[in-house]
Amino acid sequence: MSRYNPFMEDLRYPVGPMTFDTPIPESLVILEEAAARFREAVRGLDDAQLDTPYRPGGWTVRQVIHHVPDSHMHMYCRCRFALTEDSPAVKSYDEARWAELPDARTLPVDVSLGLLEGIHRRLVALLRTLTPEQWKRGYLHSEMGLVPLERVIPMYAWHCRHHAAHITKLRERMGW
Numbered sequence: 001m002s003r004y005n006p007f008m009e010d011l012r013y014p015v016g017p018m019t020f021d022t023p024i025p026e027s028l029v030i031l032e033e034a035a036a037r038f039r040e041a042v043r044g045l046d047d048a049q050l051d052t053p054y055r056p057g058g059w060t061v062r063q064v065i066h067h068v069p070d071s072h073m074h075m076y077c078r079c080r081f082a083l084t085e086d087s088p089a090v091k092s093y094d095e096a097r098w099a100e101l102p103d104a105r106t107l108p109v110d111v112s113l114g115l116l117e118g119i120h121r122r123l124v125a126l127l128r129t130l131t132p133e134q135w136k137r138g139y140l141h142s143e144m145g146l147v148p149l150e151r152v153i154p155m156y157a158w159h160c161r162h163h164a165a166h167i168t169k170l171r172e173r174m175g176w
Contacts, residue, residue, distance in 0.1 A: 020158075037164050087146060
């Protein structure tokens with residue numbers, strides 16, 4: 001039986017639990033600025049710092065950085081499927097196993113920061129053209145059911161804030 005540990009919950013969810021309530025315009029700005037915020041969050045960190053877990057038992061900073069574009073590539077494709085197909089079924093993926101692959105454990109973070117910047121640039125350009133009806137379109141997720149784009153985008157804006165806070169809070173705790 002595990003006991004509730006508020007300190008550990010704060011480390012896991014530094015901006016609180018996932019929400020879907022950030023307005024779309026604000027969510028788009030968060031996505032637009034995410035790569036720059038992540039670049040700032042890791043600025044000046046050496047390899048030993050990048051290979052430090054953000055919490056006991058958690059991913060390293062490097063794994064967090066590589067995880068974000070992995071996740072957002074899925075979201076990018078899912079959004080495009082939702083806009084071009086009727087409620088397409090999408091597959092989930094084992095993010096923990098992806099984070100253990102050699103590239104996620106060793107590759108320089110700049111590679112994934114550039115990837116994230118490109119994904120978000122394309123995605124936001126597309127999303128800014130959507131009609132109200134298109135925002136209602138969605139995909140059928142294997143674990144979450146039908147997810148409309150108007151909920152997807154705020155969720156991924158939260159995802160950016162969530163993982164950036166993992167890094168910035170670690171830096172604060174470690175005095176980096």
